[in-house]
Amino acid sequence: xxxxxxxxxxxxxxxxxxxxxxxxxxxxxxxxxxxxxxxxxxxxxxxxxxxxxxxxxxxxxxxxxxxxxxxxxxxxxxxxxxxxxxxxxxxxxxxxxxxxxxxxxxxxxxxxxxxxxxxxxxxxxxxxxxxxxxxxxxxxxxxxxxxxxxxxxxxxxxxxxxxxxxxxxxxxxxxxxxxxxxxxxxxxxxxxxxxxxxxxx
Amino acid sequence: xxxxxxxxxxxxxxxxxxxxxxxxxxxxxxxxxxxxxxxxxxxxxxxxxxxxxxxxxxxxxxxxxxxxxxxxxxxxxxxxxxxxxxxxxxxxxxxxxxxxxxxxxxxxxxxxxxxxxxxxxxxxxxxxxxxxxxxxxxxxxxxxxxxxxxxxxxxxxxxxxxxxxxxxxxxxxxxxxxxxxxxxxxxxxxxxxxxxxxxxxxxxxxxxxxxxxxxxxxxxxxxxxxxxxxxxxxxxxxxxxxxxxxxxxxxxxxxxxxxxxxxxxxxxxxxxxxxxxxxxxxxxxxxxxxxxxxxxx
Numbered sequence: 357x358x359x360x361x362x363x364x365x366x367x368x369x370x371x372x373x374x375x376x377x378x379x380x381x382x383x384x385x386x387x388x389x390x391x392x393x394x395x396x397x398x399x400x401x402x403x404x405x406x407x408x409x410x411x412x413x414x415x416x417x418x419x420x421x422x423x424x425x426x427x428x429x430x431x432x433x434x435x436x437x438x439x440x441x442x443x444x445x446x447x448x449x450x451x452x453x454x455x456x457x458x459x460x461x462x463x464x465x466x467x468x469x470x471x472x473x474x475x476x477x478x479x480x481x482x483x484x485x486x487x488x489x490x491x492x493x494x495x496x497x498x499x500x501x502x503x504x505x506x507x508x509x510x511x512x513x514x515x516x517x518x519x520x521x522x523x524x525x526x527x528x529x530x531x532x533x534x535x536x537x538x539x540x541x542x543x544x545x546x547x548x549x550x551x552x553x554x555x556x557x
Numbered sequence: 558x559x560x561x562x563x564x565x566x567x568x569x570x571x572x573x574x575x576x577x578x579x580x581x582x583x584x585x586x587x588x589x590x591x592x593x594x595x596x597x598x599x600x601x602x603x604x605x606x607x608x609x610x611x612x613x614x615x616x617x618x619x620x621x622x623x624x625x626x627x628x629x630x631x632x633x634x635x636x637x638x639x640x641x642x643x644x645x646x647x648x649x650x651x652x653x654x655x656x657x658x659x660x661x662x663x664x665x666x667x668x669x670x671x672x673x674x675x676x677x678x679x680x681x682x683x684x685x686x687x688x689x690x691x692x693x694x695x696x697x698x699x700x701x702x703x704x705x706x707x708x709x710x711x712x713x714x715x716x717x718x719x720x721x722x723x724x725x726x727x728x729x730x731x732x733x734x735x736x737x738x739x740x741x742x743x744x745x746x747x748x749x750x751x752x753x754x755x756x757x758x759x760x761x762x763x764x765x766x767x768x769x770x771x772x773x774x775x776x777x778x779x780x781x782x783x784x785x786x787x788x789x790x791x792x793x794x795x796x797x798x799x800x801x802x803x804x805x806x807x808x809x810x811x812x813x814x815x816x817x818x819x820x821x822x823x824x825x826x827x828x829x830x831x832x833x834x835x836x837x838x839x840x841x842x843x844x845x846x847x848x849x850x851x852x853x854x
Contacts, residue, residue, distance in 0.1 A: 366816075368598075368816060369575075369576055369579060370575045370576055372578070389820075405576050405577075405578075405580065405600065406577075406580065406600040408635065408636060409598045412596075412597070416598075416809075437576075450635070451592075451636075452633075453633075471635060475657045476573055476637060476684065477564070477565070477657065477659075480563060480564045480569065481562070481568060482562035482563070496568060496569065499573070499637065534572060537572040
C-alpha cells in the first residue's frame with residue numbers, strides 16, 4: 357500500500373512537529389506555503405500557532421480559495437488548535453480591531469471560541485478519553501479554543517470537562533489540543549486513514 | 558498511567574514556545590501599537606515602556622513596565638502578551654505573573670537587578686525567555702527553567718552583527734558538541750559551565766532543548782530572513798518597527814520574510830518601498846558601558 361502524500365501548512369507555528377510525526381508513520385510530507393504547493397496532496401494539516409497570524413498570511417498568499425477547492429476535490433483537512441479555529445464556520449472571541457470577526461475557511465459546521473480556557477498560565481495537559489482509542493490520549497491544551505457548537509453531521513470524538521475538544525465531519529478533523537507535542541501518534545494515524553480513504557461515490 | 562490534569566509544567570511552557578515558531582514577536586509601548594502589531598501578523602507582542610533605542614537615549618535605570626500599561630495592552634489584543642523583567646528580579650516576575658502576562662523576558666535590555674544570579678524560573682507557572690550569546694549561557698538559562706532562548710544581539714542599534722555573532726556561536730558550539738564522543742561530555746559541560754544532562758541532550762539531538770529565536774538589531778525583512786537561514790526558529794523585533802518610517806508596512810514585510818525566508822523572489826517583492834528603516838548605530842562606536850549584550854552571567 358502506498359502511503360498518502362500529506363501537506364502541512366507551514367506559514368507559522370508547530371508545523372515541524374506535525375511533519376515529523378506524519379513522517380514517522382511513513383507518510384510523504386510537503387510543507388505548504390503557496391497555493392502551488394497543494395498539488396497532488398491527499399490531506400492538509402493546519403497546525404497550532406497564532407490563528408490571527410496564520411489567517412493574515414493565508415490572505416497575503418491567496419490561500420483561502422485554493423484550500424477550499426482542495427477540500428472540495430476530496431482533500432482531507434485537520435486543524436489543531438489555531439487550525440481548528442481556521443476550519444470552523446463561526447469564530448467567537450476575535451480581536452476587537454478585526455471588528456470581532458476572524459476569517460476562516462468556514463468548512464466545518466462548528467462554532468469555536470478562541471482562548472476559551474484562559475491565558476497561558478491556565479494552559480494544561482490531561483489524559484483525554486477519545487472515542488475509538490483504548491487508552492486515554494495525552495492531550496496538551498495551550499491557550500486552547502473550545503468547540504461551543506457542532507452542526508448536524510459532526511461527530512464529537514472527545515470532551516474535556518463537558519466541552520467539545522475533538523470532532524470529525526466527513527474528511528474534516530478538528531482538535532483544540534496539540535497531538536503533535538506528544539509522542540503519541542494515534543491521532544496522526546487516524547488522519548492518515550481519513551486522507552487515504554476512497555472518496556464516497 | 559493516567560495522570561491528573563496539570564498546569565505550568567515544562568511540557569506546557571515549552572510547547573507554548575513552539576507555537577511562536579516561524580513567527581515575529583514585536584516590541585510595543587502602547588495599546589495602539591499592539592493593535593498594529595496584531596493586525597500585521599505578530600505572533601505575540603512584548604509590552605514595554607520604551608523600546609531599546611529609546612532606553613539607550615534616556616539612560617538611567619530601566620525597569621519593569623507600569624502594570625497599567627501592560628493591562629491596557631493585554632486588553633487590546635488577543636495574541637499572547639510578553640513583558641520584560643530585570644535580570645534576577647524575581648519580584649517583578651511575580652508581579653507580571655499576577656497580571657496574567659503570557660511570557661516573561663528576563664532581559665539584559667533592562668538594568669540588571671542582580672549581578673550574580675538569574676531568576677529561578679522553574680518556580681513560576683508563566684514561561685520565561687532569556688537571552689544568550691553562547692551555548693553555555695543558553696544551557697544555564699534552560700537549567701534555571703527558561704522555556705525559550707533568544708540571541709542577545711545588540712538591542713536598539715538596528716545593527717544585526719551581534720545577533721549573527723551570537724547565533725553562529727551557539728549553533729557552531731552545538732555542532733562541535735555533536736562531534737564529540739560521549740566520554741568527553743562531562744569535560745565539555747565543565748568548560749561550558751552548563752548542566753551535564755543538557756549537554757547530553759544537545760549531543761544527542763543537535764539542537765537546544767527549547768525554541769531558539771533571534772533578537773537584537775533586526776531592522777529589515779532581509780535581516781529577519783538572514784537569521785532564519787542561520788537556523789533560528791523565529792524573530793523578535795524591537796526598535797526596528799516603530800522607529801522606522803512606515804511601521805505597518807515594515808511589520809507586515811518582516812512577518813512575511815520569516816515565513817518565506819527561503820524564497821528570494823518573495824523577499825525581493827516585500828522589501829520594496831518600505832520607507833526608511835530605523836537609523837542604526839555602529840556597534841564599534843559604543844563604549845563598553847553602552848553594550849547591553851555583556852549583561853548576564
